[in-house]
Amino acid sequence: xxxxxxxxxxxxxxxxxxxxxxxxxxxxxxxxxxxxxxxxxxxxxxxxxxxxxxxxxxxxxxxxxxxxxxxxxxxxxxxxxxxxxxxxxxxxxxxxxxxxxxxxxxxxxxxxxxxxxxxxxxxxxxxxxxxxxxxxxxxxxxxxxxxxxxxxxxxxxxxxxxxxxxxxxxxxxxxxxxxxxxxxxxxxxxxxxxxxxxxxxxxxxxxxxxxxxxxxxxxxxxxxxxxxxxxxxxxxxxxxxxxxxxxxxxxxxxxxxxxxxx
Amino acid sequence: xxxxxxxxxxxxxxxxxxxxxxxxxxxxxxxxxxxxxxxxxxxxxxxxxxxxxxxxxxxxxxxxxxxxxxxxxxxxxxxxxxxxxxxxxxxxxxxxxxxxxxxxxxxxxxxxxxxxxxxxxxxxxxxxxxxxxxxxxxxxxxxxxxxxxxxxxxxxxxxxxxxxxxxxxxxxxxxxxxxxxxxx
Numbered sequence: 331x332x333x334x335x336x337x338x339x340x341x342x343x344x345x346x347x348x349x350x351x352x353x354x355x356x357x358x359x360x361x362x363x364x365x366x367x368x369x370x371x372x373x374x375x376x377x378x379x380x381x382x383x384x385x386x387x388x389x390x391x392x393x394x395x396x397x398x399x400x401x402x403x404x405x406x407x408x409x410x411x412x413x414x415x416x417x418x419x420x421x422x423x424x425x426x427x428x429x430x431x432x433x434x435x436x437x438x439x440x441x442x443x444x445x446x447x448x449x450x451x452x453x454x455x456x457x458x459x460x461x462x463x464x465x466x467x468x469x470x471x472x473x474x475x476x477x478x479x480x481x482x483x484x485x486x487x488x489x490x491x492x493x494x495x496x497x498x499x500x501x502x503x504x505x506x507x508x509x510x511x512x513x514x515x516x517x518x519x520x521x522x523x524x525x526x527x528x529x530x531x532x533x534x535x536x537x538x539x540x541x542x543x544x545x546x547x548x549x550x551x552x553x554x555x556x557x558x559x560x561x562x563x564x565x566x567x568x569x570x571x572x573x574x575x576x577x578x579x580x581x582x583x584x585x586x587x588x589x590x591x592x
Numbered sequence: 593x594x595x596x597x598x599x600x601x602x603x604x605x606x607x608x609x610x611x612x613x614x615x616x617x618x619x620x621x622x623x624x625x626x627x628x629x630x631x632x633x634x635x636x637x638x639x640x641x642x643x644x645x646x647x648x649x650x651x652x653x654x655x656x657x658x659x660x661x662x663x664x665x666x667x668x669x670x671x672x673x674x675x676x677x678x679x680x681x682x683x684x685x686x687x688x689x690x691x692x693x694x695x696x697x698x699x700x701x702x703x704x705x706x707x708x709x710x711x712x713x714x715x716x717x718x719x720x721x722x723x724x725x726x727x728x729x730x731x732x733x734x735x736x737x738x739x740x741x742x743x744x745x746x747x748x749x750x751x752x753x754x755x756x757x758x759x760x761x762x763x764x765x766x767x768x769x770x771x772x773x774x775x776x
Contacts, residue, residue, distance in 0.1 A: 458631070531755065565623070
């Protein structure tokens with residue numbers, strides 16, 4: 331008797347095709363769900379009022395919105411945005427900066443979107459030379475932006491603090507306009523350039539014959555101070571994960587009050 | 593046999609693709625931002641000079657500040673031999689101690705009123721080889737209160753120490769005011 335050869339059973343091409351079809355159906359199905367949900371809002375004979383979820387935030391300086399970035403309520407994927415200049419009106423025309431004088435610099439954040447949000451601000455202070463290059467050897471501490479409402483409304487992320495940078499988190503929900511408090515309390519109220527910079531000099535001594543010449547140069551002459559403020563906003567919904575994802579910071583909420591998690 | 597070996601891989605690819613589609617949605621949080629920056633340039637430094645005229649045994653001293661200099665206060669005094677007496681006069685100048693202080697702030701491009709220093713006790717035949725009257729003056733940048741008002745000349749600290757960043761503070765060269773002078 332002829333010995334029968336044992337053969338491996340090969341799957342039918344039809345099975346492979348069927349499995350592909352199942353995989354494709356699963357993939358397409360995951361996106362069809364969203365499309366289907368959108369279609370339920372629309373009818374040829376009935377127009378419903380749809381609430382758009384637009385996020386927007388503005389930096390407010392002395393009651394004027396100086397910079398903002400709001401999602402366009404038309405829902406076309408565009409942003410209504412503007413980046414302004416800080417301190418533009420701090421010194422009256424014809425006058426010059428007075429060292430040691432305390433200038434008003436009220437800074438706060440306004441929710442200019444249609445959804446509630448959580449916000450934080452990052453403040454940078456530094457010096458620039460005449461060519462616009464940062465001077466790391468000059469002290470940012472002499473640019474005194476007076477921070478207020480710390481500990482009550484704004485909490486500092488001390489792990490992010492450097493000589494140049496301060497990061498503050500608003501510890502409450504910032505509501506959309508018409509739905510509650512849509513402006514934060516101030517996080518800064520005055521700006522003073524320390525008068526002691528007029529005493530900081532460099533001296534060079536040169537001896538020529540019987541004469542000694544001492545040249546005194548002011549370290550801060552021709553140097554510009556800069557204040558930079560960045561405002562970040564993130565949605566209220568699923569805020570802990572959203573803040574972790576967007577800002578890389580763990581936070582916790584207790585009775586609606588945000589706290590930082592080390 | 594060969595075709596069957598690919599089946600698990602195809603399943604795995606399909607599963608990852610489907611899972612990936614939903615993970616992407618979970619990461620899509622609403623966020624936005626706004627930013628602004630601004631600042632001003634600091635202008636420091638001043639250059640003052642003394643001018644003198646001499647007539648009728650009187651020195652007429654004027655101190656001017658160069659255009660672009662920051663505002664300063666100035667004070668002046670004169671020295672001479674003990675056999676002579678110096679009598680000061682001038683609008684806007686006030687004596688306090690050994691110095692005469694100009695009461696007003698001297699802005700860049702301005703000059704003081706004349707400070708007249710009359711030399712008295714001159715002998716009938718003075719020895720001009722030994723006659724020597726030296727005038728010195730000092731200037732110091734105007735300081736300001738928090739409300740922006742300037743310190744008065746009386747409030748001004750004339751012994752400010754400049755910070756040279758060295759440990760040799762307090763040397764004569766570190767004196768906060770600028771000095772100048774002239775002699776007759």
